[in-house]
Amino acid sequence: MIHFKELNAPRPNINDIADESSAILDKIQSSKQLDDVLNSMKQWDQQRREVGTYLALVYLRFTQNTADEQAKSEKDQSDKMRPKLTELDNRIKKALVQHACRNELEQQVGSQMFSLWESEIPTFDPAIADDLIEESGLESQYTTLTASAEFEFNNETHNHSTIGKYREYADRDVRYGAEQVKWQWFKENGEELDDIYHTMVNLRHGMAQKLGFSNYVELGYLKMCRVDYNQADVARYRQMVQRHVTPLGNIIRRQQAEQLGIEKTMYWDEAVYYHEGNPLPPQEYDAMIKLAQDMFEQQGYGLDKFFKLMTDGGYMDLQSRKGKAGGGYCMSFDTIGMPFIFANFKGTRADVEVFTHEMGHAFQGYMSRNQPWTDYLWPTYESCEIHSMGLEFLTYPQMDLFFGERADQFRRIHLSSSLMFLPYGVSVDEFQHRVYEKPDATRHERHAMWKEIEQTYMPFVDYGDLPHAPKGGRWHDKQHIFRSPFYYIDYTLAQTCALQFWIRAEQNRSQAMEDYVALCKRGGEAPFQQLVKDAHLISPFEEGCLESVVKQSRATLGLE
Template sequence: MGYDNYLELGYYRMGRNCYGKDEVEAYRSQVKKDFVPFAEELHERRRQRLGLDKLTFIDNAVYFKEGNPAPFGSPDEILAAGQKMYSELSPETKEFMDFMMENELFDVLGRKTKRAGGYMIYMPVYNSPFVFANFNGTSGDVDVITHECGHAFQGYLSGKDPIREHGDIGMETAEIHSMSMEFFTQGWMEKFFGDRANDYIEMHLEDSAAFIPYGCMVDEFQHIIYENPDMTPAERHGAWLKLEKEYRPHMDYGDDRFFGKGGFWQKQAHIYDSPLYYIDYCLAQTCALQYKVKMDEDYRTAWESYLKLCKLSASDFFTNMLKEVGLDSPFEPGCMKNIVQNLEKYVK
């Protein structure tokens, strides 16, 4: 096909039209230099909170000695709390959530033979979003109400756009809608977690920050292996181990010899079934953290910016839309450093 390797083709397949390999490399360099130390501070805070001598990979998803916060109430009560939350957040979200509930556009209750996972899909014939999930009594149930509803809210708004192609959103843009909604809804977490609402908010920030270095590591690993298709299995494991030291220096695999020798990348299914679709999450999380900073300063102004971004849909290039709504491009020098400077107060 005329390509030197899969990398160039992969970027085209992802529909990336305003940035390429060089911009992504510059972004990852910022993450290593400015964001990894911040993420490591949060891991250290978690280690102290858990009272451990060191964190190992089996502690990755554990944030509190007494267990991670879980929502109270039945699935129907969680949905009702979500409807109440969105009715208070803004007129637009109230209209959206009322539409979703009245038209039974949630299938979130677990049942035998039901497919695993969770997602939002837009049904153009009905001009309607649809949310699919499996509630299981964990904080993930609330994540459906925030993250997937962020996707659905944007889909609901874009359904009113007469130009259908504006709905063909790039993955990095789509994930801003969902990840940012997770932050915009945090003022209502008492409705789901009661007196553990602050624990959930703390856990969510730590999890969001921890993801960016990991996601960049997955992306850089893919760049390495696609540019060097003749690498041996041992060389691929070695490349992963080297990246672990750069992006997750705290990581300890204990007595798991396979992971300890660089095999953890095999656990990341995206590398096999969705090549190069991972940096999108990092770029989106970077923008969502900018909204976190902005909403702490002026919630209403931040919300208006987010609402504008949702309505822009795919009417312009990714970087142009960020500029239009007042967000810094993750590719611009200083973006990650500025975010860290504004989030450091949560570590003190």
């Protein structure tokens, strides 16, 4: 295995890539024999893996240190290449979709690949190439701005990741003070964030119109490759959340206030469920990694060997530091079949949650590394999130390692938080629908949209006298809204599936784990609802699915 430090992916020469792509395209178009077309597809697939590894490594290095000028310059160069790379890929996809051998090809490689291509092809035209480069620049501007934030609090300097640890402090005044400092930054930088987003919205709307769509919503769904559900399905799911989870949210927040001995759960109280504070994992990084190895050794099913491979190979960056981008993600280097986990530990229970979440992504990427085609290495996003969120629940028995005698409290908090996430997740989704359906809205109108949506799905949220957030500004703190439009309902759909894995594991752990591993191995060879069905789960869009999951959760939490 190649150690991460030895991984090298030089910048490809775009002219050489174009020449090779043209040669592949000519062979595909002139070939009448199935084997000849498949051989050309394999050559193209290898090219995509090499280019993809370069792009992944460039993005990783930029987010590891957003102040590194060389890393930023290389990312700018890669951003400029992307539209041309997309154009070259699209030409080949079109040729394959329209090929006389298509039926035979589908029998050989599966129909999902063609469904993905038919979704992707309409999302690009050379006419929007410059717009895509500008969009990437705006996304980098947002990332750099938020990564550069410094918060002076409690005699320490914090970034967006580390200031978050105070949300779980037992001392209520400390929690409140940290939120004051954080949201004051958003107030001071709110105009710039609004300006960045306003430019993004107008740019994306313009691209949609150039491509023949009425607005960016249609384009966004195609870019997300939602091949087996549509806007109406998502809207219906949001209504299910409002009907079944929002009322439960009111109950959880009232119970939380009683547990904390306060009159009402305010925004700065939401992350704390026990008066003495939430259970905490070990604060030492090496101790966390050792416990993680113990956890996966107990769990087995290949997770033990895989985690050792990740640690020995250096394929994780988990500690927060100045200049490092916030959040967490998993990516893969497809030429070597290895994933990479990026996170920001901050000394709270969330470290364990984020770590197991990203490990779920990484494990799936590794288990499906032998899929023969790049398009099948990863599924579409909502399916990806089943692997990550599912592992959070499937590691419940091992949480005793991290939290000892308070492990039951952790499990209760995690289950409660998972349910409370659903109303927030659908709020983020509906907000984006409204924004892109009304692209000419003013900055003030967008904040009003958020306030109205928030009241619909999360009437239990009370920001008190915090700066910025009460005026409809909370969405500024959600990077997906800026950088990954429409990538959020995916988490809520996957959460509904992950909760089903939890319920099934309570009934038959070995069968649940076998189905989970089998799902990971399949990668993206089928669309979302087919993968869900084959894993013996129920589609979140099916009437009664969410209601059943919520009922079981309420019983476990004693909220019947």
